[in-house]
Amino acid sequence: METDLEADLKELRQVFNSGKTKESSWRISQLHGLLHLLEDRENDISMALKQDLGKHHVEAYRDEIGTVVKSVNYALKNLKQWMAGKKASLPLAAFPSKAELLHEPLGVVLIISSWNFPIGLSLEPMIGAIAAGNAIVLKPSELAPSCSSFLAETIRDYLDNSAVKVIEGGSAIGERLLEHKFDKIFFTGSTRVGRSVMSAAAQHLTPVTLELGGKCPAVVDFFSTSRDADMATKRIVWGKFGACAGQACIGIDYVLIEKKYASNLVELLKKYITQCYGDGPTGSHSMSKIINKKHFSRLKSLIDEPRVKSSIVHGGLLDEESLFIWPTILVDPPLDAAIMMEEIFGPLLPVITLERIEDSIEFIRARPKPLALYAFTKDEHFQKGLISETSSGSIMFNDVILQYAVDTLPFGGVGESGFGRYHGKYSFENFSHEKVVVMRSFLIDFWFRYPPWDDKKLQLIKSGLRFDYLGVVLIALGLKSKA
Structure with missing residues (x-):
């Protein structure tokens, strides 16, 4: 070999x-x-x-x-x-x-x-x-x-x-x-x-x-209208479970939302999971499987931890034979649990509640820079805050993943999510x-660029570096006073 x-x-x-x-x-x-x-x-x-x-x-x-x-x-x-x-x-x-x-x-x-x-x-x-x-x-x-x-x-x-x-x-x-x-x-x-x-x-x-990769958050600033809430949730479901069953570096890893809206979001997530992927735990023709048993076991271990299991509000069903994990929603799992410390890379979606959606900025800044940040909001002031106060490979408002498919935009990470684009x-x-290619003519060559040095040459060099080029020429020709 x-x-x-x-x-x-x-x-x-x-x-x-x-x-x-x-x-x-x-x-x-x-x-x-x-x-x-x-x-x-x-x-x-x-x-x-x-x-x-x-x-x-x-x-x-x-x-x-x-x-x-x-x-x-x-x-x-x-x-x-x-x-x-x-x-x-x-x-x-x-x-x-x-x-x-x-x-x-x-x-x-x-x-x-x-x-x-x-x-x-x-x-x-x-x-x-x-x-x-x-x-x-x-x-x-x-x-x-x-x-x-x-x-x-x-x-x-x-x-x-x-x-x-x-x-x-x-x-x-x-x-x-x-x-x-x-x-x-x-x-x-x-x-x-x-x-x-x-x-x-x-x-x-x-x-x-x-x-x-990294843990890509989706910040959800609910909701000016029910139509916005429905569309945002449908896009979250697609962005989490619709790209290789969550096994995507640019997919949503977790959601941040104000506590008062969390139950509304969970109900909408359940609705669109069923609409897109059915209501059975044994598999979906529209959803990918987990790549192999090793990764299946890793994902299983994330939700088998007792203090995490109690946070599951939907799903949690696994079929090892088919390597299928049903879309699973968790609300406020412990932040020091593995599911919140490691990139999930699977169909498990933690929903983290906050008192104020503005607190999401500090939440994101306290963690490694993600490959992508998603935010569902129409608040221009909040949008500007997310742009200026967080760092990520990309940030997209009111949708997910689509920036990857645009040929005129660079794709890449920052910090631990990678570098290069x-x-x-x-x-x-x-x-x-x-490669830089420079071509210079033999037409003109100034004597003051060469040693031995004296004060007059220093003055000429200073003048040249200030781009007073006409002055350089005049001095060099002896047509301008030394002063």
Whole structure:
């Protein structure tokens, strides 16, 4: 295996050094290859996602096929503009010169994807890496084996296998990959593993993008009208349970609401859970399953703690055989319990009550910065307070998750929720180096830039740094007094 890995990495380096991947024609052909893969193999992708995560084909298309098709088309439409050089202005002191900024590919890059969106989180960063002209290693998650096998077997048929390689395996192969030098590592996953990736990258001073997670809150400022309450609650249910059964880094982790509105919210949550997912505990065709028994047991342990179990007001039913957990609502579980200390990553929704909704700002600030913050409110003063007094990867008002799918917006975290950003042009820039190119003429050269130094040269240099360029020229020509 190590010999094969060495050979693959050597081939990737040789291909990149040949200049092949830098050609715009290569980049365009590979993006079209991705597009054909998604269009030709849509049913196979849906089937693999069903096998690994129990995703309904509508959810599979919405989250992992359609969004990536959109992103590829956006890259194809804008690639020429992204690759074009950008002129840079220079101060008068640099006259006569000109400068531009050119994006160049980083080299051989490693993309390590996650299991919860195993197709989308593999191909979305790959779009940027290809568009930027890199050679690529993709390491899919072994926890989604059907999707990992699909990517390994199909990418080589649709893309240039000498420049884009899929390497399957578990943590051992991941550790071996990290022992090698890459020119960029893009990792999506847990904070714990992210620390290991960053530590390994430091050995080679390799730049890293970490897309992690965190406990994303939803602040609910109830409610100016019953219609607003209904719509907000429906969006909360969708944002918590509708994206891979809550196994989404950008999904809602918990809700903050004033105590006087909590019972109203709970009743509406129950209503829309039943409306969207039915009323039976044994599974729903519209809701994904838990990825495996290990994660199922972890989630079970979160609500089995006696002081947490007493806070359950809806759900709490689990089927280990089908790996299905019914949408569960908890009201005011202890804040020092694991369910409030760890990222939940499952269909368990704590509702935390506050005396005043304004207290949510301090509640959020007292915890690690989330990947996303959601707030349902029409109060502009409160909105401004949340924007200015909290920090998160993104903040969205009156809806959830949609910011992820917008190609013109960057996606990424802050603090423990990760760093670096991608999507659209930001993906292209993530996998590029913006190189400065300056060209200077031999037309003029000033004698005072060179030693030996004296006070007159100091005056000229000071004048030049103040951009009094005409004064510099006059002094240098002896046409202006020393004073």
